[in-house]
Amino acid sequence: MNNNLTLLVIMGIVVMLGLMLSVLLAVMFNFRKKNQHRRAMELLKEQQQSQLIEAAILSEETERHRISETLHDEVGAILSSAKLHLLGIKQTTLDEKDKKLHEKGAGLLNDVIKRVRGISHSLHSNILKEFGFNEAIRHFLQQVTGGTMISTDTRLDEKYKGSTPEKDMSLYRIIQELINNTLKYAGATKMEINSTLKENELMVTLVHNGNGLSQEDFDIFSFRKEGLGLKNIRNRVLLLKGKISFDKTPEVSTIHISLPV
Numbered sequence: 001m002n003n004n005l006t007l008l009v010i011m012g013i014v015v016m017l018g019l020m021l022s023v024l025l026a027v028m029f030n031f032r033k034k035n036q037h038r039r040a041m042e043l044l045k046e047q048q049q050s051q052l053i054e055a056a057i058l059s060e061e062t063e064r065h066r067i068s069e070t071l072h073d074e075v076g077a078i079l080s081s082a083k084l085h086l087l088g089i090k091q092t093t094l095d096e097k098d099k100k101l102h103e104k105g106a107g108l109l110n111d112v113i114k115r116v117r118g119i120s121h122s123l124h125s126n127i128l129k130e131f132g133f134n135e136a137i138r139h140f141l142q143q144v145t146g147g148t149m150i151s152t153d154t155r156l157d158e159k160y161k162g163s164t165p166e167k168d169m170s171l172y173r174i175i176q177e178l179i180n181n182t183l184k185y186a187g188a189t190k191m192e193i194n195s196t197l198k199e200n201e202l203m204v205t206l207v208h209n210g211n212g213l214s215q216e217d218f219d220i221f222s223f224r225k226e227g228l229g230l231k232n233i234r235n236r237v238l239l240l241k242g243k244i245s246f247d248k249t250p251e252v253s254t255i256h257i258s259l260p261v
Helices: 002-087 096-124 126-131 133-145 165-186 215-221 228-239
Strands: 151-155 190-198 201-208 243-248 253-260
Touching (some): 126 133, 165 190, 165 228, 228 243
Antiparallel strands (some): 190 201
């Protein structure tokens, strides 16, 4: 009798343990399924976000090319024609005052033609496709700072021969925007751009002695409506799966960019 009772108790314990184990396995399985579903949703959200950013960037590049071609083919042609007409005026028929006005007008027209050509090249960035990322950065920096009070230097790693055209274009636009912002807002007199290629990572650093942004400034301004340029930088870095950080001291401001290549 005692043996039967003991056997029943043991069987009851085994059944209860089996039920508890079944419940535990069911809970773990359900938790695992929820985690898998959550990760799948997060991945889908990231993919959708990347697709939206990529579509926006592609649309921006298309618009840049359209504006570039319009400036080069239409505005440039009209300005060149105006220059020909101006140069066609016989200066021998002009008095000294009109000659000075003629020379001043011709000089201003030449300056405008150069600026339009420079903007067109900057928007279209043919030099990036033809000569590569490093030369494109040097050319753009010289183009926007030549003849100004700011001194510049580049130390670009020649081992970097470029990634995909899309990635190089995005990185080029990031550097362009950072240079433009530095010229417009920082009040710098010295600027330096360096790059280093280590294994599968490209690190680009922009250093200047002006009043730059801190990381907190970038995080705040890039989400404001008026901070469109900074928002574009953030989106491009996100699309490239890279990182960007801002450091600021009273003497120097530094921007670090690291990208997988």
